[in-house]
Amino acid sequence: MKEVLNQEKSIYIQIAEMIENDILRDVILEEERVPSTNELAKLYVINPATAAKGINLLVDKGILYKKRGVGMFVESGAKEKIKVGRKAEFYERFVISLLKEAKSLGIGKAELIGMIEKAEEK
Amino acid sequence: MSEETKRLLKYDLLCALKDILIFVLIALGVQLWCHYMYKRMANMVFLADFAIGMPLFAWGGKDWLVQIRLYVSTGITRKRIFRVLIMRKLLVILAGIFIEAAMIFINYPEIGIKFMAVSGFFLLFVWGFGDIAGVLVYQRKKLGQIFLIIGYMMIGMLSAGSFFSENQVGFWVVFLAEITPETIAVIGVLAVAVFAGGICFAKKQIRNYMVY
Amino acid sequence: MSLELKNITKCYGKKTVLNGLDLTLEEGKIYGLVGRNGAGKTTMLSIASAQNPTTKGEIMLDGETVWENQKCLNQICFSREIVNSADNVSSALKVKEYLRMAQMLFPYWDKEMADRLVEEFELDEKQKIMKLSKGMQSMITIIVALASKAKYTFLDEPAAGLDVVARENFYRLLLDEYSESGRTFVISTHIIEEAADVFEEVIFLNKGTIMLKENTEELLSRCIHISGKAEDVDDIIKGKRAFHQEKMGRSKGITLMLDGGEIFDKKGRDVEVSPLSLQDVFVALCGREEKL
Numbered sequence: 001m002k003e004v005l006n007q008e009k010s011i012y013i014q015i016a017e018m019i020e021n022d023i024l025r026d027v028i029l030e031e032e033r034v035p036s037t038n039e040l041a042k043l044y045v046i047n048p049a050t051a052a053k054g055i056n057l058l059v060d061k062g063i064l065y066k067k068r069g070v071g072m073f074v075e076s077g078a079k080e081k082i083k084v085g086r087k088a089e090f091y092e093r094f095v096i097s098l099l100k101e102a103k104s105l106g107i108g109k110a111e112l113i114g115m116i117e118k119a120e121e122k
Numbered sequence: 123m124s125e126e127t128k129r130l131l132k133y134d135l136l137c138a139l140k141d142i143l144i145f146v147l148i149a150l151g152v153q154l155w156c157h158y159m160y161k162r163m164a165n166m167v168f169l170a171d172f173a174i175g176m177p178l179f180a181w182g183g184k185d186w187l188v189q190i191r192l193y194v195s196t197g198i199t200r201k202r203i204f205r206v207l208i209m210r211k212l213l214v215i216l217a218g219i220f221i222e223a224a225m226i227f228i229n230y231p232e233i234g235i236k237f238m239a240v241s242g243f244f245l246l247f248v249w250g251f252g253d254i255a256g257v258l259v260y261q262r263k264k265l266g267q268i269f270l271i272i273g274y275m276m277i278g279m280l281s282a283g284s285f286f287s288e289n290q291v292g293f294w295v296v297f298l299a300e301i302t303p304e305t306i307a308v309i310g311v312l313a314v315a316v317f318a319g320g321i322c323f324a325k326k327q328i329r330n331y332m333v334y
Numbered sequence: 335m336s337l338e339l340k341n342i343t344k345c346y347g348k349k350t351v352l353n354g355l356d357l358t359l360e361e362g363k364i365y366g367l368v369g370r371n372g373a374g375k376t377t378m379l380s381i382a383s384a385q386n387p388t389t390k391g392e393i394m395l396d397g398e399t400v401w402e403n404q405k406c407l408n409q410i411c412f413s414r415e416i417v418n419s420a421d422n423v424s425s426a427l428k429v430k431e432y433l434r435m436a437q438m439l440f441p442y443w444d445k446e447m448a449d450r451l452v453e454e455f456e457l458d459e460k461q462k463i464m465k466l467s468k469g470m471q472s473m474i475t476i477i478v479a480l481a482s483k484a485k486y487t488f489l490d491e492p493a494a495g496l497d498v499v500a501r502e503n504f505y506r507l508l509l510d511e512y513s514e515s516g517r518t519f520v521i522s523t524h525i526i527e528e529a530a531d532v533f534e535e536v537i538f539l540n541k542g543t544i545m546l547k548e549n550t551e552e553l554l555s556r557c558i559h560i561s562g563k564a565e566d567v568d569d570i571i572k573g574k575r576a577f578h579q580e581k582m583g584r585s586k587g588i589t590l591m592l593d594g595g596e597i598f599d600k601k602g603r604d605v606e607v608s609p610l611s612l613q614d615v616f617v618a619l620c621g622r623e624e625k626l
Binding site: 133 | 380383384385386387402403404407408410411412414435436438439440441
């Protein structure tokens with residue numbers, strides 16, 4: 001659960017992603033409570049405002065919702081939402097750049113598919 | 123007096139008492155030495171002057187280099203600090219004079235009043251001179267160090283000199299018996315002038331006290 | 335209730351350390367104060383806590399002047415670095431005495447917390463402060479700062495002398511106390527990178543004025559590093575604020591500071607765009623701004 005923070009992305013985005021990862025892996029289930037802002041701040045040694053920003057990002061995405069006086073909870077259907085979002089990201093981040101890199105190396109579509117099949121066998 | 127001033131005064135008096143204790147111990151040490159070496163007691167009255175006069179002068183330097191800095195560092199206003207310093211020195215002088223009065227009227231009642239007057243003026247002078255020296259040292263002026271040395275020597279000699287020989291004590295007793303009211307008045311004016319000068323000088327400087 | 339530093343100038347003799355500095359500190363934030371040695375961090379903090387007078391300018395808390403105002407000063411604590419020098423009396427005191435003095439002088443002092451921290455840090459109360467290691471002296475300034483419960487608390491290089499483990503402990507303690515009390519903290523530090531995650535806002539002090547004061551994350555999101563072939567780089571940085579140029583052969587690296595919310599356009603050029611750490615940003619901004 002505690003992954004290490006790096007400087008590649010804004011901290012609050014990393015916090016949001018870590019919570020999403022936990023939801024995907026069923027570490028936190030739907031309708032369960034997620035750690036509070038203060039708990040996250042203590043765990044990762046970051047400013048609570050940053051943790052709050054990460055949580056709010058997920059609230060805006062419809063992944064979390066707030067139960068007044070109790071805390072933040074995972075929305076029903078959040079897991080699906082995350083998967084969809086991640087697939088879109090996957091397409092942008094990996095597929096598009098894969099094609100770009102292949103193009104710059106002169107790897108054609110057929111060769112590319114051949115490589116994928118070879119990797120799948122392993 | 124506000125709560126904060128009371129608290130600061132209490133703390134400050136505790137620190138002051140520790141300083142006085144050191145000089146009292148020195149004075150007692152001298153007593154023991156006198157007794158051991160010369161088989162008699164040193165003069166208690168003059169020892170009292172030593173035990174009060176020395177710390178009073180020493181506080182000039184210590185306040186300006188140490189205490190004021192400490193108090194300013196914790197965010198107490200300079201006005202309050204100055205008030206407390208005056209209260210402390212006043213209380214100590216009054217206590218000292220009271221003790222001296224008791225001792226002088228027991229031992230040398232004939233010079234009683236004159237001794238109290240001269241002693242009182244002496245302590246005022248020490249207070250003022252100590253402040254002047256202290257401020258100069260804080261301002262990193264060499265004159266400050268010189269004044270400190272002069273002050274210690276002078277006070278030490280005046281109050282401690284009579285420890286060591288009967289003749290010395292006798293000298294003082296005769297001196298005070300013969301001293302004219304006019305001379306005492308002159309001493310008084312000088313002492314008050316130095317005292318007033320010292321307080322004004324200190325008050326002006328403390329307004330801009332800086333912690334480097 | 336905010337603490338305002340208005341047009342602060344401070345001269346020591348002929349030397350001007352702070353020059354027309356303006357700064358507003360809002361309630362309930364952890365600020366990082368970053369600056370080079372001699373930039374005036376300690377001076378600024380000691381002026382903000384009325385320990386030193388200004389040459390020009392005023393400090394106001396909630397609209398009232400702080401100077402000689404005990405009501406305001408009761409809300410401010412500046413826990414200075416303990417320096418082992420002949421004229422610094424704090425070092426001659428024992429730990430116990432120093433803390434007892436702090437207790438008497440800070441009206442909201444939390445003795446329980448102070449005692450608990452002394453135990454946690456394994457400090458010997460009867461030791462003389464000047465005989466302690468630098469790390470332990472730092473711990474004492476931290477204890478005073480935390481237990482003072484002052485609304486505005488300043489720490490000057492609290493991590494100096496602490497080893498890595500102790501530093502992380504300090505940040506945790508700070509965050510704990512902050513979460514519970516919502517006090518405002520201003521931490522001046524050299525060790526920028528570790529502390530960057532803890533600071534909600536960061537203040538860069540350079541050459542006697544505030545170079546910038548911004549939300550840490552927002553600042554980092556608008557500073558990027560571009561590198562690649564010199565002509566490519568030059569083309570896309572036109573019209574932008576650029577700092578700290580690095581040249582090596584045909585390639586060039588440079589730091590860009592975008593406007594808030596601006597998205598960077600590579601214009602199809604083949605260049606590396608990478609984010610920067612807070613430390614990198616600070617070093618770049620202290621370097622030369624390139625005129626394009």
